[in-house]
Amino acid sequence: MVIGEETLWKRMSDPLTSRLIVTPLLSREQIRGGSVDVRLGTEFILMKRSARGPIDPMAMEEPLQDYQERVQVEVGDKMILHPNQLVLGVTLEFLQVPPDLLAYVIGRSSWGRLGLIVATAVMVSPGYRGSLTLELANLGDTPVYLYPGTRVAQLVFHTLDDSTAAYSQRGGKYTGPVGPEFSKLALDRDWQAIRLLSQKS
Template sequence: MLSAERIRDLLSKAATSPDKGIGCCPSPIGICEEQIGAASLDIRLGRWFLVVQQSKRSIIDLAKNDPAGIEEIDGKYYYIPFQENFIVHPGRFVLAATLEWLRFPQNIGGYITGKSSLGRRGLVIETAAGVQPGFCGTLTLEIVNVGEVPIAITPGMRIAQLFFHELRGEEGVKTSRYSGRRKPIFGQYEIDVEQTSTLQSNKLL
């Protein structure tokens, strides 16, 4: 796990050595270095939100691949300006993009978690927590209100924390299919080999 000093060094290095440093736009260096914690970087909420329209789908069947364009079929995007609120009602689930655009070098990975101060108020920030080396783009946050009262969240607020890890051993070059995106997306669920075998066995029975 990288320390605050190492994170600060890699963020600064990105300006002159993009392949070696951690790119972050907007960068906290020289502007808001309080975002850098003892071993993490605070990430802020962006302005794009995506919610599932319950009236358009009665069930999500994970045994079937969702078609391309699920965002247009089942989801609705919201763009919330700065200083305005997005309300997360109890039991509701929403995807949001981070304000920061990030670029990871091939030898640095990470994972993102919610902030405990928000979790204690019922706002859970869970993500596809691992960020692969080489990722580039905004991160998608999976937000749910597990409390009993609505919670107002505002673009620009610190909503999660990103921890960095250095890759040991041979670097593997692999591009994430979610790289390069500015808006949150549902993504496409792929049935794994074991699940496919189970489904085929059940059909034979």
Template sequence: MILTDKEILNRLKKQEITIKPLPTQEQIQPTSIDLRLSNDYLSPIRTEQAIDLKNEEQKYQQLTASALILPAGEFVLASTKEWIEVPKNLTARVEGRSSIGRLGIAIHVTAGFIDAGFKGNITLEIKNLSNNSLILHEGMRICQIVFEELTGEPTRVYGEAGNKYQGQKGTTPSLIYYDEDNVPNGA
């Protein structure tokens, strides 16, 4: 069951869901809360050689900007201004806003799911699919979070299962090379 604005606000008031800072009236949608863009970015550094996901970490250039020009076809990691805490009886999804998507901006390339128990800023995988450079501005409503009630409580919540992104602050790069099952062939 997807929570309505009334239910989200009620759970925020009871401190069952945490969104800091609290959303403004403009951010509250019928079944979601709009989240805002921070000024913290990670831009993947291009390399001529393929990056071996089992052995190498992607290198990034860290950027801080109140306005960032994202060229056509380019990709950048960014973060929400909001700190989110999802209780153990809910899950959440981050979705792009329609107004942003209609400009050709994909907000999460593939990782929009947020497990029960997650705490942290949400890292966004932003891709400019348009033919034009677009300027991203700190504080703009960039995406929305949707909360869904679970049919029961999970055995382990996020953070109890060796999860790498619990408590992340700001934009966080891929940590795939920490996966225990991600070892080189023959090792």
């Protein structure tokens, strides 16, 4: 069931462990109808063309500075996103999803019509704490400016029909960040098996 506006506000006053947190909330209008608008934050990770070789998710202990560069763009400034360029952004808001809810991230179609695709990771797990890393890609043919502080996506909250262990208690890899985070694919347990199988073959 989708959570409505009144319940969203109520959940923001719950005790800390079950509270819905969305902060800073620059405008009350960000919570309207059944969704919460989130804004583009000020920190970005730019993907670089590396001279060292391709990214190997099985061996991501390689220095990530070869592939990424962190930049800060203040609210009021802008950053250009070129065609086919991918950058990692972050929501301006820090979130806590209560353990009995989950959220879906939906990119705003107004941006999509300019070629900007937001957030390929669409589900935010119950109990997640932190800002959300946004994958931003320009699929159009024309460069687009990104303005921190603009509303880039919506969160729609749903209830769960049974209690679920919170994300952090299940060993989630992304709990608590306030800036964008590079992929932590290398932490997946599956790699152990895949690595062993690749040695046998």
